Amino acid sequence: MATIDDFNDEPADQAVQALRACNAAPRFAAELVAGRPYRDADTLMARAEAVARELPWEDVAVALAAHPRIGDRVEGSSAEAESSRREQSSMGAADEDTRAALLAGNRAYEERFDHVFLIRASGRTPAEMLAELRRRLDNDEETERAEVTEQLAQITALRVKALVS
Structure with missing residues (x-):
């Protein structure tokens, strides 16, 4: 479309x-x-x-x-995979320390909340995403669910915009 x-x-x-x-x-x-x-x-x-x-x-x-993890190399040719690659394109400039910290942070987040860390990556640097991951690790479950839902809404709007632009 x-x-x-x-x-x-x-x-x-x-x-x-x-x-x-x-x-x-x-x-x-x-x-x-x-x-x-x-x-x-x-x-x-x-x-x-x-x-x-x-x-x-x-x-x-x-x-x-x-949704893939922030920092993972997204494979495949589906529309969702292509969107994720485009949205996470700033990760290509991430240094190894930031990548390692995101990997460790993702594991800690998934252990704590039992789902992938979701953030609107578009328009954010790897360092900004890492800082948000670390901040959100301190959230209680209700607060985090609200943040996840908001991030999903922002990602969804950007993808819908791309769909009809």
């Missing part, structure tokens, strides 16, 4: 498939497709962000399972 008109006119199953690369939670794609047609890309992005923020934790967990 290339434009908002393409998205609005796409058969529902194809639109759902495209949206699953933006956010793997099934409810997310279903709600966005049910809301068509959208006036413009900004309206679609705003709705995507709102739906992602409203997802129950069980759906957020489904979306999390589709």
